[in-house]
Amino acid sequence: MSENISAFTSKEYDMKIKQTLPYYDEFYQQVIDLVKSCNLNALHWLDVGCGTGKMAEIAFENIGVEKFTFCDCSSEMLEIAKERFPYPNTEFILCDIQELTNSNEYDVITAIQVNHYLQKEERRKAVQNCYQSLRENGIFISFENFAPFSELGKNIYLEKWKLYQMEQGKTAAESDEHISRYNQNYFPITLTEHLKLLRDCKFRVVEILWISNMQVGIWGMK
Structure with a gap:
């Protein structure tokens, strides 16, 4: 587990991701606003x-x-995080989300642009592991790429996404390369499937937090 499975290496990740995902910083602000609204205290966060x-x-x-x-499953990513946050209240785990074995430990679990790399059954296992790792009334918050409902919709949104990347300084070739990863390197599911997955994993509350372009924020409460 020496490297991540995203489109970018650990060294270039923070710069490249903002060139690639519209409203990337907004993902995190939405998470914070939701956690504050849930009035959770003394948080244990994964x-x-x-x-x-x-x-x-x-x-x-x-x-x-x-x-x-x-x-994280990338040792390089985890090493960067360790250097940034050498605090006594931090812990670092090198493993895949499918390998989580925690139980009733966390108040908040976040997964930002993670599960769309998984096939459907792998994704189910990952979300189920997160459910098991939460305390009662804990929340799971995930931001993912999603699949439009129609082929035409998909083509239009992918072209829109390509134009965004070019406006952020990527070349046409770089943008085309990223767009070509759809259903090849990552495997988006529809909004309906996202919500059903969380319900099937026994979350008692399931909601959409935020949506734009081909990215969605969803959350579930145990």
């Missing part, structure tokens, strides 16, 4: 697919976190 620690940075700035656990 961020799966933590990357370089963007979620932790925003959480520590805005919310009282008693313990923050970083989890």
